[in-house]
Amino acid sequence: MTFPTFALAQQRxxxxxxxxxxxxxxxxxxxxxxxxxxxxxLAIDLTRGKAYMAFDECWYCMPxxxxxxxxxxxxxxxxxxx
Amino acid sequence: MNTIERExxxxxxxxxxxxxxxxxxxxxxxxxxxxxxxxxAHVKRSGAISMGMDGLNNAVVPGFATPEQYVREITAANDGxxxxxxxxxxxQHSYPMIEELDRxxxxxxxxxxxxxxxxxxxxxxxxxxxxxxxxxxxKVLYRQLKKHRVEITNRLVATRLIVGADGxxxxxxxxxxxxxxxxxxxxxxxxxACGAAGRLGLPASGYLFGTYENPTNAGDGYSxxxxxxxxxxxxxxxxxxxxxxxxxxxxxxxxxxPFGGYTTNSRGERFIECxxxxxxxxxxxxxxxxxxxxxxxxxxxxxxxxxxxxxxxxLHTNERPSRGRFHAGRGTDYRERMVEMHxxxxxxxxxxxxxxxxxxxxxxxxxxxxxxxxxMACVPHNYMLGAxxxxxxxxxxxxxxxxxxxxxxxxxxxxxxxxTRVWAPLLRQAGLPPAQVEYKLRRMVNDYLQPPKVTRxxxxxxxxxxxxxxxLNRLHAANPHELMRAMEVHAIRDxxxxxxxxxxxxxxxRWGLYHAxxxxxxxxxxxxRVHVQLHKxxxxxxxxxxxxxxxxxxxxxxxxxxxxxKLRIKSA
Numbered sequence: 001m002t003f004p005t006f007a008l009a010q011q012r013x014x015x016x017x018x019x020x021x022x023x024x025x026x027x028x029x030x031x032x033x034x035x036x037x038x039x040x041x042l043a044i045d046l047t048r049g050k051a052y053m054a055f056d057e058c059w060y061c062m063p064x065x066x067x068x069x070x071x072x073x074x075x076x077x078x079x080x081x082x
Numbered sequence: 083m084n085t086i087e088r089e090x091x092x093x094x095x096x097x098x099x100x101x102x103x104x105x106x107x108x109x110x111x112x113x114x115x116x117x118x119x120x121x122x123a124h125v126k127r128s129g130a131i132s133m134g135m136d137g138l139n140n141a142v143v144p145g146f147a148t149p150e151q152y153v154r155e156i157t158a159a160n161d162g163x164x165x166x167x168x169x170x171x172x173x174q175h176s177y178p179m180i181e182e183l184d185r186x187x188x189x190x191x192x193x194x195x196x197x198x199x200x201x202x203x204x205x206x207x208x209x210x211x212x213x214x215x216x217x218x219x220x221k222v223l224y225r226q227l228k229k230h231r232v233e234i235t236n237r238l239v240a241t242r243l244i245v246g247a248d249g250x251x252x253x254x255x256x257x258x259x260x261x262x263x264x265x266x267x268x269x270x271x272x273x274x275a276c277g278a279a280g281r282l283g284l285p286a287s288g289y290l291f292g293t294y295e296n297p298t299n300a301g302d303g304y305s306x307x308x309x310x311x312x313x314x315x316x317x318x319x320x321x322x323x324x325x326x327x328x329x330x331x332x333x334x335x336x337x338x339x340p341f342g343g344y345t346t347n348s349r350g351e352r353f354i355e356c357x358x359x360x361x362x363x364x365x366x367x368x369x370x371x372x373x374x375x376x377x378x379x380x381x382x383x384x385x386x387x388x389x390x391x392x393x394x395x396x397l398h399t400n401e402r403p404s405r406g407r408f409h410a411g412r413g414t415d416y417r418e419r420m421v422e423m424h425x426x427x428x429x430x431x432x433x434x435x436x437x438x439x440x441x442x443x444x445x446x447x448x449x450x451x452x453x454x455x456x457x458m459a460c461v462p463h464n465y466m467l468g469a470x471x472x473x474x475x476x477x478x479x480x481x482x483x484x485x486x487x488x489x490x491x492x493x494x495x496x497x498x499x500x501x502t503r504v505w506a507p508l509l510r511q512a513g514l515p516p517a518q519v520e521y522k523l524r525r526m527v528n529d530y531l532q533p534p535k536v537t538r539x540x541x542x543x544x545x546x547x548x549x550x551x552x553x554l555n556r557l558h559a560a561n562p563h564e565l566m567r568a569m570e571v572h573a574i575r576d577x578x579x580x581x582x583x584x585x586x587x588x589x590x591x592r593w594g595l596y597h598a599x600x601x602x603x604x605x606x607x608x609x610x611r612v613h614v615q616l617h618k619x620x621x622x623x624x625x626x627x628x629x630x631x632x633x634x635x636x637x638x639x640x641x642x643x644x645x646x647x648k649l650r651i652k653s654a
Binding site: 037039040058062077 | 123124126127128129132133236237259260287288289290291292293296297298328329402403404407408411412563566567
């Protein structure tokens with residue numbers, strides 16, 4: 001049996017990329033924001049058919065917001081820098 | 083998870099700036115070659131210019147500058163430590179590259195007669211060409227890649243180069259950051275264009291990804307070149323930039339300078355003659371910050387409304403467009419108050435300073451079949467246009483190499499060894515999370531390597547980096563995305579060790595703040611007018627040695643040579 005060398009702990013974070021579910025059309029097959037992210041931090045929640053920020057590793061560079069066809073993506077400056 | 087093998091003629095690693103240019107030029111040189119562009123993110127929006135660029139910082143345009151003048155300027159700016167042949171090759175091909183980019187659809191600012199609207203920012207000459215509509219540059223590159231039928235793979239993270247039994251380059255190992263699949267790409271020639279080592283120092287905010295450079299550029303290229311046996315050069319000449327405090331965007335020199343903006347101390351007074359980024363300028367910036375006159379500000383509030391609007395349009399739509407949002411959040415309006423500035427975390431980047439893989443004027447490294455271009459290739463102060471020009475050289479050189487060489491023979495054990503190393507964090511049941519190891523490593527980089535450099539501190543830093551080397555064997559990745567972060571930690575650690583060793587080796591001070599050694603405060607031309615090279619020696623250890631300067635091809639006069647050592651404004 002192996003023992004973890006660290007305890008699994010959840011740490012909450014306020015993510016800088018917000019998706020407006022009303023406008024997001026990931027359920028229609030759109031993956032533009034996920035495709036263009038240089039850091040690959042966005043993903044599609046398959047149960048809801050909506051994009052979301054899966055990893056808080058943002059450069060706030062904004063291709064996701066700029067290239068979204070429906071204006072569903074909003075990039076905020078990460079709280080630590082704001 | 084699968085292992086996927088493929089064979090191409092020319093492999094280009096990195097789809098940012100230099101990489102796409104190299105791939106297109108290799109295809110133009112010989113359309114029959116199979117050229118693959120391998121990208122860690124997505125070619126459409128990857129690299130340092132993912133959101134475009136607001137200007138050329140080093141355009142050598144006839145009527146404004148000559149290649150010879152440019153070579154003199156950069157020789158002086160880099161305190162004499164240059165291989166002038168590489169700078170001259172850039173300068174001679176600078177204008178043809180601007181014309182080609184113009185034909186491809188990149189928009190440069192022109193005056194009413196249709197001439198390029200050049201601006202002066204450097205200490206001596208005129209080399210800045212604004213691109214107020216430069217936001218589409220990646221689209222322009224993407225169109226060329228499609229037109230020339232360059233094959234592209236996105237989301238593949240290269241980990242180590244494959245070296246053939248005869249020492250020639252033979253391709254790369256990589257993995258898919260979504261599936262974890264292991265890739266073996268064999269090639270006759272490889273172009274390494276992986277950008278800066280931008281995730282080396284930790285930004286003062288503590289946010290791992292709030293770096294000046296695109297954080298995808300974690301130093302993978304430096305690490306891969308090192309392990310393949312290539313010589314690196316000028317690693318001790320760190321990149322440190324004057325940025326908006328807490329926001330990782332540049333502001334002053336190249337955009338606002340020509341409009342009348344400038345850097346001031348807290349009294350609103352100028353203290354440097356020239357805002358062009360150099361180590362000497364950064365030293366004065368540091369002196370002002372840490373002296374009684376700090377902090378340092380960008381001053382725009384004296385400018386007319388139309389001028390400020392024009393500056394805002396450029397700064398808020400190009401390169402780092404979230405800047406406007408940052409200012410809005412703090413209630414900063416350029417019209418009403420000066421903008422607080424600070425110095426960035428350290429990085430390695432030849433685009434701005436001089437750290438990189440050693441290349442000659444054909445973009446060849448010291449490993450046969452391996453070429454390099456862009457921020458990671460040592461051609462000092464090369465910037466975006468230099469990445470394009472050396473991307474061109476690298477692509478053409480790689481095509482020529484592939485035409486006359488076959489694939490090198492590769493020992494099968496090399497494949498197994500690397501696959502085991504790469505998959506290990508995923509296969510471990512438990513271990514250290516990559517983000518924690520990265521945070522600690524980069525905090526140590528700040529603690530021990532941030533200039534002014536202190537010998538004993540750097541020695542202690544090396545001890546920490548060696549201890550963290552052992553932690554690499556305990557990294558745990560919960561998914562392929564975390565595996566990408568885990569493997570980046572390997573590269574960042576290599577870069578930290580390189581930065582410490584090269585800095586310790588050069589026992590003098592040079593390049594202003596970039597290599598300010600408290601224990602050796604003077605510049606010592608008698609012993610150190612040489613390149614410091616770093617490589618993996620025959621014992622497999624990281625080692626430094628001196629490489630003599632090539633004789634200058636352009637004569638330097640004394641006055642010009644010393645120009646960058648007199649940047650502080652003389653008090654009245």
